[in-house]
Amino acid sequence: MDLRDSPGEAAFRAEARAFLERHAPAEMPDYFDDQIDAETFVRHSTAWQKTLYEHGWAAITWPREYGGRGLGPLEQIIWNQELTRAGLGDSLFLVAIGLAGPTIIAHGTDEQKRRFLDPMLQGEALWCQLFSEPGAGSDLAALATRAVREGDDWVITGQKTWCSGGHHADFGILLARSDPSVPKHAGITYFLLDMHAPGVEVRPMRDMAGGAHFNEVFLNEVRVQDASRLGAVAGGWQVAMTTLMNERMAMGGFERLFSFEELIEHAGANRERLDAATRDELARLYTWVRTLELLNARVVTKLGRGEMPMAESSVMKLAVARIVTKVAELGMRLLGPEALGRRGPWQNRFLGAPAIHIAGGTDEIQKTVAAERVLGLPREPRADRDLPFEQLPRS
Ligand SMILES: Cc1cc2nc3c(=O)[nH]c(=O)nc-3n(C[C@H](O)[C@H](O)[C@H](O)COP(=O)(O)OP(=O)(O)OC[C@H]3O[C@@H](n4cnc5c(N)ncnc54)[C@H](O)[C@@H]3O)c2cc1C
Structure with a gap:
């Protein structure tokens, strides 16, 4: 396992960082801020997508012939990390660029590629x-x-x-x-x-x-x-597998979901609530976050070797969901009981955390993957697999 960027990765990171330092929008509203209307967010997101397009950063992993940068999942992870560092969260174009585009590139006709791909890159179609x-x-x-x-x-x-x-x-x-x-x-x-x-x-x-x-x-x-x-x-199931594989890659990068540094700052600003139990919890979270970074390094190393880290991604998703929830809970505890009567970033994180245990595959499904592929336990019985759909009992 290699914990540092290779010279090529470091060069790509430097290039991405330099681009973002020059061009990242000074202001990008938070999609989950319920004070911001959807139109405003679409406008900002579209303008940013156009900027990415004009400078050749619209799609990191798409082949060059379709307007992408022709790079691999490893560079996608680095790009996601740099976006987070620049304060940019998920884009509204995630489904277009991360899911639909790669699936059309893999399975589409020439006409479908001509019709759909370029408007995605240019920010013209959500x-x-x-x-x-x-x-x-x-x-x-x-x-x-x-x-x-x-x-x-x-x-x-x-x-x-x-x-x-x-x-x-x-x-x-x-x-x-x-x-x-x-x-x-x-x-x-x-x-x-x-x-x-x-x-x-x-x-x-x-x-x-x-x-x-x-x-x-x-x-x-x-x-x-x-x-x-x-x-x-x-043949839709095989096509859907392409989408879901790409979804894993597009959603990757745990850094955008929580920031331990912010939690530490928050704790520093609320010292009066730092009792022994809270300090203990902070220390435990610190070790979890560092362990997660090591797991991430393992995923990145595997990607670097051209392998697909299926089981590791499931374990990572489980760990990320748990850490996001704990960070949000601790953030709320540090605000004290009056936090329940107000809105704010920690409240948003607290209310948003349960979704991370569900979206992109629930905790239980990830545990099944880990049980089967990491622990080598017997596969779950799938009794309905070979029966015609119309004969399956449905509620
Ligand atoms: C924020 C968010 C955004 C989403 N966006 C989209 C989107 O844009 N498009 C889209 O198509 N979907 C989207 N989803 C849906 C998401 O893919 C599903 O919620 C997810 O696949 C789980 O399905 P479900 O909600 O039907 O729960 P269910 O599958 O009904 O699960 C209910 C409970 O049963 C458990 N369970 C189910 N099967 C098993 C099993 N075999 N073994 C053990 N436990 C099991 C689950 O873990 C869960 O606790 C989104 C979900 C969220 C939370």
Whole structure:
């Protein structure tokens, strides 16, 4: 395991840092600040995406022929770290650049690449992910949204949920069931959906922090041309795997989720509440954070060797969710009981932390991956794997 940047990585980091020092926007509103309206955030995010495009930083891992920088996951991690250092959080273009774009590059027709890729890079089209459904989250292959072929079109009907950014998206990557007569993984087709098409209804869902960042999306006999199908009919599961692999990479970088240094500053500013138990908790968190950094170094080393760190990413995700929660809880404790009656950054972190245990694969699912791939325990029984979807009991 190597804890330092190689000379090539250090050079890339220096180049990224120099670019961000010159061009990072002086002001980027916090997406999770419920005082900022969505339009303002879209405007700032779009302007920043255009700047990235103009200077060749719009997509680190896309091949050069499609307008990317042609670099690997390791450079993506370094770029994410430098963005965090520059005070820039998740971009609204994450689904476009991180998920939809790489999937279209891997599976799209020439026409789809021509039509969709450049507007993503230029900040002209926002995308959302329409995978989860009320009955299909961890078990994504259980999705029930139907796609029925009618001539050159598909007619799509169903309900999607937890669709982040669906309210300002122009397009969505969509999974639907085109053949219920085969086992659940085999009858899924992947589509590129125009979110402004007739029959697409987006309803915001409010989270407990007060924000409305994700949505339910109802699809009522939405017509999608066959030209907007991505990959083979009934080959959607394989295409979705490309998206999910890229999602892991795009979401990587724990630094943007918490800052131990900020917690220490916060503790220093609230010394009167630093009792023995709080100091003990701070010390414990410090050791967790340092352990996480070592785990991260292991992931980075594996990526550097061209290997995919699947089990390590699951363990990291579990650890990150736990640390984010503990940091937020301690941050709130340091503010004292009156913190409950106000809003502020620590309150936002506290209310946002539970989502990290769920998004991108829940804790329990990550534990199953760790149990099977790290500990070598027997695989979970998957009794419904070979049964036709239409014969599965559904609630
Ligand atoms: C902030 C946020 C943003 C999101 N954005 C999007 C988005 O843009 N697009 C999208 O498509 N989805 C999105 N999601 C949805 C996310 O992918 C799902 O929430 C996640 O996959 C879990 O699915 P679920 O919510 O249906 O929970 P379920 O799968 O129903 O799980 C419920 C509980 O049962 C447990 N469980 C389920 N199966 C097992 C098992 N086999 N073994 C042990 N325990 C199990 C889970 O761990 C969990 O505790 C988002 C979620 C969050 C929190």
